[in-house]
Amino acid sequence: MNPEDTGSSGQDIGDGTRAVRAGLPEPVKYEPALPGPVFAAHYHLPGEPTGPYTYGRDENPTWSRLERAIGELEAPGEDGVETLVFASGMAAISAVLFSQVRAGDAVVMPDDGYQALPLAREQLTAYGVEVRTAPTGGDAQLGVLDGARLLWIETPSNPGLDVCDLRRLVAAAHAQGTLVAVDNTLATPLGQRPLELGADFSVASGTKMLTGHGDLLLGYVVSRDAGLMASVRRWRKIAGAIPGPMEAWLAHRSLATLHLRADRQTANALAVAEALRGRPEVTGLRHPGLPNDPSHKTAAQQMRRFGCVVSFCLPSREHADGFLDALRLVDSATSFGGVRSTAERRGRWGGDAVPEGFIRFSAGAEDPEDLVADVLHALDASAR
Numbered sequence: 213m214n215p216e217d218t219g220s221s222g223q224d225i226g227d228g229t230r231a232v233r234a235g236l237p238e239p240v241k242y243e244p245a246l247p248g249p250v251f252a253a254h255y256h257l258p259g260e261p262t263g264p265y266t267y268g269r270d271e272n273p274t275w276s277r278l279e280r281a282i283g284e285l286e287a288p289g290e291d292g293v294e295t296l297v298f299a300s301g302m303a304a305i306s307a308v309l310f311s312q313v314r315a316g317d318a319v320v321m322p323d324d325g326y327q328a329l330p331l332a333r334e335q336l337t338a339y340g341v342e343v344r345t346a347p348t349g350g351d352a353q354l355g356v357l358d359g360a361r362l363l364w365i366e367t368p369s370n371p372g373l374d375v376c377d378l379r380r381l382v383a384a385a386h387a388q389g390t391l392v393a394v395d396n397t398l399a400t401p402l403g404q405r406p407l408e409l410g411a412d413f414s415v416a417s418g419t420k421m422l423t424g425h426g427d428l429l430l431g432y433v434v435s436r437d438a439g440l441m442a443s444v445r446r447w448r449k450i451a452g453a454i455p456g457p458m459e460a461w462l463a464h465r466s467l468a469t470l471h472l473r474a475d476r477q478t479a480n481a482l483a484v485a486e487a488l489r490g491r492p493e494v495t496g497l498r499h500p501g502l503p504n505d506p507s508h509k510t511a512a513q514q515m516r517r518f519g520c521v522v523s524f525c526l527p528s529r530e531h532a533d534g535f536l537d538a539l540r541l542v543d544s545a546t547s548f549g550g551v552r553s554t555a556e557r558r559g560r561w562g563g564d565a566v567p568e569g570f571i572r573f574s575a576g577a578e579d580p581e582d583l584v585a586d587v588l589h590a591l592d593a594s595a596r
């Protein structure tokens with residue numbers, strides 16, 4: 213099979229087929245399917261410095277393969293999609309914000325998004341950018357959109373798991389010339405394809421479920437617009453927020469199991485959510501895949517998998533800490549999306565507007581009956 217074909221005829225193959233082949237080069241006799249990481253600060257470059265590979269802050273063949281792979285997953289079957297990888301999700305987010313926005317512009321952000329977004333907001337404000345915020349739920353960002361240069365969307369939002377109607381927000385933004393960027397971290401490209409829903413940029417942390425092993429940080433930006441991407445590329449060169457070749461290679465290797473991990477982890481999240489639903493001490497249970505969740509209807513119109521995160525509240529901080537201590541198969545850790553389940557009491561960080569007993573739970577790839585049994589056991593143990 214010619215891997216060029218898997219990239220460009222991508223619409224008619226399944227997610228698993230696409231994931232295992234994404235970004236692979238043409239097969240070369242005696243070469244591995246996925247060539248190893250290229251460690252180079254500079255490349256041999258006699259004569260005129262025409263690309264592609266000149267200096268290591270600008271380009272690296274290991275990134276190029278990963279970028280192609282992510283582009284195939286974010287926009288299957290589309291030519292002309294450009295992807296840039298970054299050292300972390302925040303590096304990718306900053307690259308879009310700071311390359312697209314100037315002093316005097318207005319930006320609309322969610323007020324319930326990723327915990328470092330308020331830091332970006334402070335920095336933008338210091339540079340003379342007007343930042344307006346509104347909640348993700350109820351498409352409330354529409355109310356503050358007027359005349360903005362950029363609309364930043366995070367759906368589902370982290371950690372509250374509210375969802376907004378992407379098509380509706382994009383239509384309103386584009387009608388007045390506003391660019392739209394969507395943080396696709398929680399969903400991953402197998403859960404949601406923001407470019408197909410009309411967004412100008414899909415931006416994500418690859419640190420979470422995209423790579424899924426909790427062993428690297430990565431970020432990326434994808435767009436169809438070459439002009440916009442030229443300025444994002446220029447920002448990457450200026451800021452130098454580039455991934456190491458080893459991280460890029462590990463990330464590419466990890467993509468081959470994304471569909472398996474996403475299917476199992478999404479199913480496990482739903483199983484945990486269903487088990488929590490029957491418990492009297494649990495309130496505020498959220499998972500976009502639960503049929504009665506406030507996000508479900510909109511999520512079902514734009515998502516293909518609902519993600520691995522479940523959030524809920526226990527009655528007190530002590531109760532929540534007792535629950536976390538009693539879990540045996542779930543590591544106490546921040547972040548989410550890894551193959552090993554993790555959970556944390558979100559209020560320990562400050563910053564998120566959540567109750568003291570609020571838990572963010574990330575379902576891993578364990579056997580569902582083991583995971584559910586562990587959660588129920590820990591609830592029983594912490595109720596005593």
Ligand SMILES: *Cc1c(COP(=O)(O)O)cnc(C)c1O
Pocket residue numbers: 300301302303326366370395397398416417418419420429430431
């Ligand atoms: C983790 C996260 C980020 C930041 O990613 P890093 O790789 O940690 O820099 C951005 N957005 C969301 C929704 C996240 O969960």
